[in-house]
Amino acid sequence: MSLDAVLAQIDTTLPAALDRLMALLRIPSISTDPAFKADCDRAADWLVADLQSLGFDAAKRPTPGHPMVVAHGGTGGPHLLFYGHYDVQPVDPLALWDRDPFDPQLQDTPKGQVIRARGASDDKGQLMTFLEALRAWKAVHGTLPCRLTIFLEGEEESGSPSLIPFLQENAAELRADIALICDTGLFQDTAPAIVTMLRGLLGEEITIHAANKDLHSGMFGGLARNPIHVLASILARMHDDTGHITIPGFYEGVSELPDAIRAQWQNLAFDHAKFLGDVGLSLPAGEQDRTPLEMIWARPTAEVNGILGGYTGDGFKTVLPAQARAKVSFRLVGTQDPAAISASFRQWVRDQLPADCTATFTEHGGSPAGVMQITHPAFEAARAALGEEWGRAAAYVGCGGSIPIAGYFKTHLGMDAMLLGFGRDDDQIHSPNEKYDLECFHKGIRSWARLLEKLA
Structure with missing residues (x-):
C-alpha cells in the first residue's frame, strides 16, 4: 500500500525531520518584541525556502507587522488550507530556563525523549508535523497529495493585528474547502482529539x-x-x-450540547478531581447544574x-x-x-x-466563539486517521481557551476549520523549559499522512 510506504519513509527520515525542526527552533522569532523583528523575518524566509524545496510556489508576504508566509502547490482532490504560526512567546523569566531557550536539544526524561526549546510545542513543532508529512508523501509519490495552500502567521503570539486585514485583502486566494489548524493537543495526554468548539x-x-x-x-x-x-x-x-x-x-x-457530543464527552471519563488537585484545589465552582467538562468547554x-x-x-x-x-x-x-x-x-x-x-x-x-460543523466529511476522516495511528478512538472535544483564527476563517473566508494537534498538558507552552515530546512529533507526522491519504 502507498500509505505504508509513506509511513515507512516518515520513520526512516525522522532524524532528518528533527534536524530541520531544530534549525527552525534556533531562530528567536519573538513577535511581541521589536528587537526580534529581523529574526521573525528570518523565520519566514526559512519556511519559504523549505516550502519551495517541496515544490510549493511560496512567498513571504509583507504586512504592517511581521510577514505572512503563503504557499500554493498540488493539484486535484479537495483544496486544503493549512494554518500554523512561526512566532513564539518571549522567554522571560530567563533564569528559570535550564538551558538557552533557542539552543534546542533532545533530552531524556522519565516519560521519554523531549525536544526542549521555545516554540517546540507552540507552534513550530506542530506546524512542522504537517510539512514533514508532505515531504514524505512527495518522496514516495513524486507529487503532493492534493491542492494545498499553506498559510503561516508571524503575529499569533502578539494579538494578530495584521491577520484580519490580510484575510480580507486576500480572501479569494486563501479560500479553500476546509482549513486545518495544528495548534492544540491530546486529551489527557493520550487520546487523540479534534476540537469542535472554541470559546x-x-x-x-x-x-x-x-x-x-x-x-x-x-x-x-x-x-x-x-x-x-x-x-x-x-x-x-x-x-x-x-x-x-x-x-x-x-x-x-x-445552546445546549448535541446529544452525540454529550455522549462522547461522558465516555472520556474526565477526572475533574485530579484536574483541580494538580493546582491545589478540590471543589468545582461555576454553574452547579453542569458537568465539569461542560463548564470548561461549552459554557x-x-x-x-x-x-x-x-x-x-x-x-x-x-x-x-x-x-x-x-x-x-x-x-x-x-x-x-x-x-x-x-x-x-x-x-x-x-x-x-x-x-x-x-x-x-x-x-x-x-x-466570538467557534463552533465547527462536524458534518463535513473531513471530520470523520480525521477521527478514523487519528484512531488508527494512536490506537484509541479520537474524540470530538471542546477547548476552554480561544483560538480566534478558526472563527476568522468562517467569518472572512466562509469556510470551516478543523483543529487537531499533538501537544501535551505538560509542554509548558508560554513558560520556561517548553518542550514537545519526540513521540508527539513523530506520531503527529504519521497522523497527518494518514489523514491526507483519506482526504486525497
Whole structure:
C-alpha cells in the first residue's frame, strides 16, 4: 500500500525531520518584541525556502507587522488550507530556563525523549508535523497529495493585528474547502482529539471613580464613598449562589450540547478531581447544574482577572482611594455576541452605581466563539486517521481557551476549520523549559499522512 510506504519513509527520515525542526527552533522569532523583528523575518524566509524545496510556489508576504508566509502547490482532490504560526512567546523569566531557550536539544526524561526549546510545542513543532508529512508523501509519490495552500502567521503570539486585514485583502486566494489548524493537543495526554468548539473572548476594564482625590481615612472614612467597596460589591453580584451569571441577556446565544457530543464527552471519563488537585484545589465552582467538562468547554464564564485600588506598596497607608479598577474577561460560547455582552455589562454596572460615583470602561478586544460543523466529511476522516495511528478512538472535544483564527476563517473566508494537534498538558507552552515530546512529533507526522491519504 502507498500509505505504508509513506509511513515507512516518515520513520526512516525522522532524524532528518528533527534536524530541520531544530534549525527552525534556533531562530528567536519573538513577535511581541521589536528587537526580534529581523529574526521573525528570518523565520519566514526559512519556511519559504523549505516550502519551495517541496515544490510549493511560496512567498513571504509583507504586512504592517511581521510577514505572512503563503504557499500554493498540488493539484486535484479537495483544496486544503493549512494554518500554523512561526512566532513564539518571549522567554522571560530567563533564569528559570535550564538551558538557552533557542539552543534546542533532545533530552531524556522519565516519560521519554523531549525536544526542549521555545516554540517546540507552540507552534513550530506542530506546524512542522504537517510539512514533514508532505515531504514524505512527495518522496514516495513524486507529487503532493492534493491542492494545498499553506498559510503561516508571524503575529499569533502578539494579538494578530495584521491577520484580519490580510484575510480580507486576500480572501479569494486563501479560500479553500476546509482549513486545518495544528495548534492544540491530546486529551489527557493520550487520546487523540479534534476540537469542535472554541470559546470566544471579551475583555473589559472597569474603573469606578468617587472623590476627586485620595482621602485621609481618618477624616473621611465612614462618610465618603469608597470606590473599592462599590467595585467589590458590583463584582460580587456578577454571579448568583448557583454560579449563574446575572448580567441581563448574557445567556442569549448559548445552546445546549448535541446529544452525540454529550455522549462522547461522558465516555472520556474526565477526572475533574485530579484536574483541580494538580493546582491545589478540590471543589468545582461555576454553574452547579453542569458537568465539569461542560463548564470548561461549552459554557460561558465571567471572571475577574485583576483588581487595583488604593495603596498597594510596602507598609501601610490609610487612604480612601479616588478610584478602583478591575479587569474582567468573559469566555463566550455558541452565538454569543461580544459587542452585545459588552454593552449589557457596562449598563449593568452603571445601573448599580451610587449617585456620587461614575464608571469608565476600556475595551480589550472581543472575538466570538467557534463552533465547527462536524458534518463535513473531513471530520470523520480525521477521527478514523487519528484512531488508527494512536490506537484509541479520537474524540470530538471542546477547548476552554480561544483560538480566534478558526472563527476568522468562517467569518472572512466562509469556510470551516478543523483543529487537531499533538501537544501535551505538560509542554509548558508560554513558560520556561517548553518542550514537545519526540513521540508527539513523530506520531503527529504519521497522523497527518494518514489523514491526507483519506482526504486525497
